[in-house]
Amino acid sequence: MALNLILLALLLVAGIWTVLTTRLVRSVVGLALVSAVVSILIFRLNSPLAAAFELSVCAGLISVIFVTTISFTQRLTPERLEERRKERLGKYWYLPVILIIAGILLIAFKPILDFPLPRVPSEQDTRNIIWHMRHVDLLGQILVILAGVFGVVILFKEPKK
Amino acid sequence: MNLAYTQTFWYFYIAIMLLFVMGAYYIIASFNLIRVLIGLELLIKAVTLLSILTGYLTHNEGLAQALVITLIVIEVVIMVVAGGIVVSIYRNNKTLDTRKLKELKG
Numbered sequence: 001m002a003l004n005l006i007l008l009a010l011l012l013v014a015g016i017w018t019v020l021t022t023r024l025v026r027s028v029v030g031l032a033l034v035s036a037v038v039s040i041l042i043f044r045l046n047s048p049l050a051a052a053f054e055l056s057v058c059a060g061l062i063s064v065i066f067v068t069t070i071s072f073t074q075r076l077t078p079e080r081l082e083e084r085r086k087e088r089l090g091k092y093w094y095l096p097v098i099l100i101i102a103g104i105l106l107i108a109f110k111p112i113l114d115f116p117l118p119r120v121p122s123e124q125d126t127r128n129i130i131w132h133m134r135h136v137d138l139l140g141q142i143l144v145i146l147a148g149v150f151g152v153v154i155l156f157k158e159p160k161k
Numbered sequence: 162m163n164l165a166y167t168q169t170f171w172y173f174y175i176a177i178m179l180l181f182v183m184g185a186y187y188i189i190a191s192f193n194l195i196r197v198l199i200g201l202e203l204l205i206k207a208v209t210l211l212s213i214l215t216g217y218l219t220h221n222e223g224l225a226q227a228l229v230i231t232l233i234v235i236e237v238v239i240m241v242v243a244g245g246i247v248v249s250i251y252r253n254n255k256t257l258d259t260r261k262l263k264e265l266k267g
């Protein structure tokens with residue numbers, strides 16, 4: 001429990017840093033840290049395959065996608081950055097207050113977090129579930145990937161002169 | 162029916178809810194399109210952790226992992242396409258500020 005609490009605290013700190021930091025690249029690094037902590041928590045919850053996916057794809061690939069997207073946009077000038085920092089301070093100071101109030105309320109009403117879930121043990125092998133029980137999901141995933149590839153090809157197509 | 166109670170993992174639920182609040186606030190308060198995507202990512206992280214926790218509590222880790230893997234694949238495709246759209250918007254308008262994107266076609 002103690003390690004889980006430390007990891008959850010780290011998750012929230014990384015999340016707050018992601019939201020509050022001024023520079024976009026630092027925000028992406030914060031998001032990667034959130035993903036890494038989530039993958040450790042998933043591993044501790046007895047789901048190693050999902051943890052490996054989360055770490056490699058979400059902490060790795062998605063960070064690369066964000067950094068690539070940011071590199072296509074223009075860097076802010078120091079004056080504009082300072083202006084943005086002040087603007088953000090006015091906009092985001094509510095967040096820690098909201099989080100503290102929400103946390104206190106949730107701890108105060110802790111009994112509502114005790115709800116029953118039906119425990120119906122089923123097949124445990126993830127590969128078996130993916131390949132034999134939920135193969136329609138696989139088909140959907142392939143279609144979504146193809147749609148994504150076509151979408152990117154169309155978006156990055158150079159207009160004919 | 163055999164039931165699983167969530168009481169022993171209440172601190173997980175609180176952290177997940179706070180992460181969700183953070184993501185939602187980021188989407189609402191931010192005017193930069195890339196920041197909106199990062200907020201969406203935070204929301205997806207909260208949902209991923211909730212799915213895995215529910216699978217763990219109900220002894221259905223296999224099914225939860227299968228669903229999370231599907232979720233991650235869809236998440237990546239969404240981020241790639243959304244990133245492409247953001248770059249395209251930047252090329253056409255030279256800004257990512259949603260307040261300045263008022264002259265869209267259609």
